[in-house]
Each structure stands twice: as structure tokens, then as C-alpha cells.
Amino acid sequence: SQQGEEDPQALSIQEGENATMNCSYKTSINNLQWYRQNSGRGLVHLILIRSNEREKHSGRLRVTLDTSKKSSSLLITASRAADTASYFCATGETSGSRLTFGEGTQLTVNP
Amino acid sequence: GAVVSQHPSWVICKSGTSVKIECRSLDFQATTMFWYRQFPKQSLMLMATSNEGSKATYEQGVEKDKFLINHASLTLSTLTVTSAHPEDSSFYICSAPEAGETQYFGPGTRLLVL
Numbered sequence: 266s267q268q269g270e271e272d273p274q275a276l277s278i279q280e281g282e283n284a285t286m287n288c289s290y291k292t293s294i295n296n297l298q299w300y301r302q303n304s305g306r307g308l309v310h311l312i313l314i315r316s317n318e319r320e321k322h323s324g325r326l327r328v329t330l331d332t333s334k335k336s337s338s339l340l341i342t343a344s345r346a347a348d349t350a351s352y353f354c355a356t357g358e359t360s361g362s363r364l365t366f367g368e369g370t371q372l373t374v375n376p
Numbered sequence: 377g378a379v380v381s382q383h384p385s386w387v388i389c390k391s392g393t394s395v396k397i398e399c400r401s402l403d404f405q406a407t408t409m410f411w412y413r414q415f416p417k418q419s420l421m422l423m424a425t426s427n428e429g430s431k432a433t434y435e436q437g438v439e440k441d442k443f444l445i446n447h448a449s450l451t452l453s454t455l456t457v458t459s460a461h462p463e464d465s466s467f468y469i470c471s472a473p474e475a476g477e478t479q480y481f482g483p484g485t486r487l488l489v490l
Contacts, residue, residue, distance in 0.1 A: 296477060307469060307483035308420075310377055353419060361473040363410050366419045 271354060271367040279375050284341045286370040288354035289334075295359045297330055299339050302351045302369075311339070311352075344374045378404050378474040382482035389460055390490055397455045397485045399426075399470035405450035406472035410479070411443075414467040426453040426470075460489040 271288045278284055290297070296315050300308040314321045314330045314337070321328050327340040341348055351371050355364035379402040389395050399409055407428045412420040424445055425433040432445035442464075444456040457464050469484040 298479065300481070305467075305484075305486070307382075308471075308481040310478055310480060313478050355420075355479075357479075360477050361408065361479075363422055363425055364471070364479055365422070368419050 271370050275371045277373040286339045288337045288367045290356045294356045296357045297337050298355045300353045346374050346376045348374045378480045380480045380482040386486040388488045395457045399453045401451045401472045404474045409453040409472045412469045462489045465489045
């Protein structure tokens with residue numbers, strides 16, 4: 266079953282703008298991971314944040330985690346057309362355990 | 377990051393045949409691998425956990441006799457869809473945790489059953 270929800274379900278922005286996607290989950294977690302999926306392709310790992318961390322950065326990506334609210338956000342700054350993809354959050358209840366995925370956000374970045 | 381491969385990348389088969397999909401961790405060992413299924417425009421649904429040296433663990437509603445899993449070595453897990461039917465057509469994707477945390481996904485296998 267799906268762990269939680271992501272919003273928005275779809276997001277369309279102009280190149281150069283920032284994109285923020287949110288993810289909520291229901292159970293206690295050990296880690297939360299964000300992935301990107303281009304249409305019909307596999308998942309590319311973006312960033313992992315542990316339950317004892319509040320924020321992580323990687324290039325143009327910033328991820329926050331609020332365990333009290335059971336939510337996470339992914340911010341992509343200065344978006345590019347190549348960022349167009351579906352973005353999923355996935356939670357792991359223990360280290361190395363199976364992941365439970367959110368519903369995903371379809372991001373479209375218009376040139 | 378670590379690399380996980382899948383083979384084949386796509387397969388078309390007739391109804392009633394069996395299809396085997398391989399998942400390999402190329403540069404790390406994985407005692408556990410996971411198999412997911414994804415329908416168009418939907419998220420990933422976990423089907424089963426593949427365990428090296430022991431039986432796979434299936435999620436509720438997934439038929440173990442329909443989806444046979446064998447974790448043959450520390451770098452290889454196979455998923456066999458037996459007696460495939462059109463409703464089994466889907467995108468199958470595997471993952472493996474590297475160093476116990478980050479999970480890396482294979483590129484997926486698109487199955488079309490005619």
C-alpha cells in the first residue's frame with residue numbers, strides 16, 4: 266500500500282523558476298529518499314535524508330524533513346527543461362528495508 | 377552511485393508463456409533485493425522481497441506461484457512471471473540497498489502480454 270501523499274500531483278513552471286514538491290507519510294521512518302523518473306524509465310536516486318536530519322542539500326536540490334509533521338519537501342532551484350520528470354518520495358522504516366512510495370509529482374518545466 | 381541492471385529491458389510474449397526477468401547489482405553485493413510493479417501514470421507497488429539463501433517474502437495480494445522469485449547469488453535475483461496473461465502487462469522494476477541504506481533501482485522491464 267502507498268505510504269502517503271505527494272502534492273501537488275502535477276506542477277508546471279517556467280525554466281528558471283523554483284519547484285517545490287511535498288510528501289507526507291504515516292508511519293515512523295528510518296529514512297526518506299527522493300527519486301526522479303523520466304517517462305518509461307527507471308528511477309534515479311536523488312537524495313536520502315535520515316530521520317535524525319532536518320535538511321540536506323545536493324546541487325540545486327534541497328530536501329527538508331519534519332518528523333513531527335511526518336512530511337518532507339523537495340525544492341529544485343533554477344529549474345531546467347531537463348528537470349521535467351516524475352518525482353517520488355519513498356520511506357524506509359529501517360535501514361535497507363523495503364521502500365513505500367508516495368503517489369508522485371509530475372513536474373513540467375517549460376523552456 | 378551504485379549500479380543495478382535489469383534484463384531484458386522489454387519483452388513481448390504470448391498469453392500462457394513464462395517470462396524471466398533478471399536483476400543484477402553490478403558493483404556491490406545485495407543480500408536483499410526488491411521487486412516492484414508500476415502501472416502507467418501510477419506509483420510503484422512493492423510485490424516482494426527477494427532474500428539470498430531463503431524464500432522470498434510476498435506482499436499481500438501477490439501470488440507467489442504466479443511470480444516466482446529466486447535470489448541465486450549475492451548479485452542476482454530473478455522474477456519469473458508464469459503463465460503470463462494480458463493483465464500481467466506492466467513495468468517491473470527491481471531495487472537493491474547499497475551499504476544498507478540508499479536503494480538503487482534498475483532501469484525496469486516493460487512486459488507486454490498479447
